Amino acid sequence: MSGEIHIKIEHKTSDKSKPGVLLVQVVKARNLLPKGVNGLANPFLRLSFGKRRAKKTKVVSKSLDPTFNEVFEFKATDPAPKELVVTVWHQDVLKNVFMGQVTIPIAELEPNVLYDAWYMLTNQLASEYALDDDDEDEVRFRCVRHICHYVDPTYNTDPTPSLTGTIA
Numbered sequence: 001m002s003g004e005i006h007i008k009i010e011h012k013t014s015d016k017s018k019p020g021v022l023l024v025q026v027v028k029a030r031n032l033l034p035k036g037v038n039g040l041a042n043p044f045l046r047l048s049f050g051k052r053r054a055k056k057t058k059v060v061s062k063s064l065d066p067t068f069n070e071v072f073e074f075k076a077t078d079p080a081p082k083e084l085v086v087t088v089w090h091q092d093v094l095k096n097v098f099m100g101q102v103t104i105p106i107a108e109l110e111p112n113v114l115y116d117a118w119y120m121l122t123n124q125l126a127s128e129y130a131l132d133d134d135d136e137d138e139v140r141f142r143c144v145r146h147i148c149h150y151v152d153p154t155y156n157t158d159p160t161p162s163l164t165g166t167i168a
Helices: none
Strands: 004-012 021-030 043-049 067-075 083-090 097-105 114-120 129-132 135-141 149-151
Touching: 004 083, 004 097, 021 043, 021 083, 043 067, 097 114
Parallel strands: none
Antiparallel strands: 004 021, 004 114, 021 067, 043 083, 083 097, 114 149, 129 135
């Protein structure tokens, strides 16, 4: 295992037959493996949802347990993509170094329910990828497999929570 990431996800839709919006909060990561010469890492995450341009977090310098607290919004198309691929990278001077990846099956999520979980990263990078013309190190990945996760025991089971507003 190469670490874990804490992610909150909500598929918001007013009608179950329509794709809606996917809200994703990248909270933090922990127990990442060192990749830098200083024994630490400069991690950032890329989030890919279907064929859209991937979104990325800020880089957190010199940390193996970074806190991101960033929220991303993906507009779902019809048909909606079936998974969210989150890849962790180490920013290095010469090139970015792969640290781990998780694929989350969005198609299995109930609409309008907030999922709050830690996901274990896999060391396997998806074998199929495509570079984005606008950003030469932008990479999109296809689902390899879903990695098991556990739900935070303090998770609020209220079926109507939302990522809008303040998230701690």
